[in-house]
Amino acid sequence: MFKKIDKRYLVSILSFIVKWFYAFESLFYNCKNINYPKDKPVIFALWHAHQCALYANEDRGSLNVMISKSNDGDIIAAATEHMGIRVVRGSYKRAGASASLAMIEKLEQGENAAITIDGPRGPKGKVKDGVINIAKLTQIPIVPMTWYSPSKWLLKFNTWDEFRFPFLGVKTIAVYGEPIYIPADCTKEEAETYRQKVENALNDLYKYAEENFDDLIKQA
Numbered sequence: 001m002f003k004k005i006d007k008r009y010l011v012s013i014l015s016f017i018v019k020w021f022y023a024f025e026s027l028f029y030n031c032k033n034i035n036y037p038k039d040k041p042v043i044f045a046l047w048h049a050h051q052c053a054l055y056a057n058e059d060r061g062s063l064n065v066m067i068s069k070s071n072d073g074d075i076i077a078a079a080t081e082h083m084g085i086r087v088v089r090g091s092y093k094r095a096g097a098s099a100s101l102a103m104i105e106k107l108e109q110g111e112n113a114a115i116t117i118d119g120p121r122g123p124k125g126k127v128k129d130g131v132i133n134i135a136k137l138t139q140i141p142i143v144p145m146t147w148y149s150p151s152k153w154l155l156k157f158n159t160w161d162e163f164r165f166p167f168l169g170v171k172t173i174a175v176y177g178e179p180i181y182i183p184a185d186c187t188k189e190e191a192e193t194y195r196q197k198v199e200n201a202l203n204d205l206y207k208y209a210e211e212n213f214d215d216l217i218k219q220a
Contacts, residue, residue: 014075022079028169031056031147034209034216035176041112042143042179045131045198048119049161051076053147053174060084062111066099068120086111100134107138117198122160127199132182132191141179144201148173148209173216175209177201 033056040062046053057063064086067073077087088106090099103113113134117127135142148154153170157163166172180201182194209216 016078018075018079020082023082025166025168026055026083029055029166030169031166031172031174032217033058033174033176034219036174037143037176037179041107041110041140043107043131043135043138043140044112044114044145044176045117045127045142045202046114046145046147047125047161047202048116048122049124049159049163050145050147051116051163052165053145053172054080054085054114055083056172056174057085057112057114059112062086063114064088064103064106064111065114066090066103066116070120073120085114100130104134104138107134107140117202118161124161125199125203127195127202129191129195131198132195135180135182136184136186136191139181139184141181142198143179144177144198144205146175146177146202146205146209148175148206148213150210150213171217173209173213175205175216177205 031053036058040059054063054065061084065080066088067077067080069089073089077089080087086106088099088102107113115131115134117131118124131142147164149166149170149172151170153167154172155165155167157165180194180198182191186194
């Protein structure tokens with residue numbers, strides 16, 4: 001009993017600290033959008049490590065992010081909501097059906113969604129089926145996005161996803177790929193092809209951002 005209370009209290013304290021730390025950091029946030037999609041709604045697909053890139057989103061007030069129902073998720077959700085981004089709680093394993101249905105409802109209402117497609121527990125760099133299924137059901141395109149800076153002040157943490165965090169004004173770019181549509185009648189085998197297509201697009205986009213950072217930051 002006491003352990004549960006202590007754990008809940010600790011999560012509450014950490015959520016408060018992280019929320020206000022993110023609020024402080026947002027004063028110095030410096031991210032340029034490249035090829036941001038003009039049409040909406042879309043489903044932004046990004047790596048779990050790049051979730052801080054969502055603060056650069058130009059439609060934060062109508063952006064919905066799926067965050068797991070876990071202690072870590074509670075902390076991330078508090079910071080996410082404080083940044084003006086809407087939160088849908090659940091993951092594909094925990095409360096998956098209800099979370100997916102809630103995300104689909106938001107998309108059908110014309111709002112955007114963002115899914116960290118290798119989260120919440122990995123494996124790192126592996127696109128999961130959830131984003132493909134949601135795009136197939138809603139007929140709303142997936143837009144791959146990546147986040148990059150060569151600066152050492154885009155901090156990389158020793159976590160399963162190598163989580164990135166921008167320290168005090170580091171210049172970053174968020175680069176958006178071309179939309180990927182999933183046919184409503186695609187088979188299970190075809191869905192795997194599209195899953196791999198999203199994965200390849202994200203990897204290619206990161207390489208593009210890495211190789212062209214100096215030019216991209218100037219044109220933004």
